[in-house]
Amino acid sequence: MNNQIDPVIKMIEAYKAAVLAKNVDAFCALYAADVHIFDMWGQWSMRGIDAWRAMAQGWFASLDTEQVIVDANHIESVITDELAVGHAIFTYTAVSAEGEKLRSLDNRITVVLKRTGDSWKVIHEHTSAPIDHATLKANLKYADSD
């Protein structure tokens, strides 16, 4: 554990900027070539930056003139020389070209970053929302239950 600039915070800030700008290259630059993703939506897992790039391209293209503002809360991280792990609650808010809020949802995110030289890349990401036992439906609105 040391006092370097928190690579988790740095990753989250770059993630927010890349999503807002719908910049696929900036988004993919945060991830390792062999990243392994447990994403909230659809598939059980995705492996490799090509699969993840295709997800980002599809997501950003689907927004058309909308933008997505990511807000990160409850960020916690553990940093060592070689690995950094963080988790947080992310809120994704879609806004129209006129800046009007259209919809929002929350998720839980865990990211694992590995250092190579001075560069930290995400090697594993896990996002989800909790599931109601009775209905098996996801709850997409965060409620503080700590």
Add this chain to the structure above:
Amino acid sequence: MNNQIDPVIKMIEAYKAAVLAKNVDAFCALYAADVHIFDMWGQWSMRGIDAWRAMAQGWFASLDTEQVIVDANHIESVITDELAVGHAIFTYTAVSAEGEKLRSLDNRITVVLKRTGDSWKVIHEHTSAPIDHATLKANLKYADSD
């Protein structure tokens, strides 16, 4: 990265044994006092071993004479001196006292372990199943999509 016995594998084997035995103490011994859990079911997060112990007590008590066999597949881990991170697909199968299979479900698990002396404890766990975009329902059966 080094060649010590993989603490992720060790944790998973001890988890399987504790769940099969419905042993709350053995289960809780795997986790740090300040563990922070993003569990698949119900709540957004749980913090601290007391909350997690209550979950385990409720789960094991609800089984009555049934037992749960945990099967772990697709285990991958990264081990450093201070931190270990693993992820896997877990299958939980409930069996009757007579050994009959009653039901099963799959989930994705990410665990983060921190070393203190010779002891590794889970400081963060994230479990989930992917959510269908149209219905918002969780898919509880693993399909290999890599």
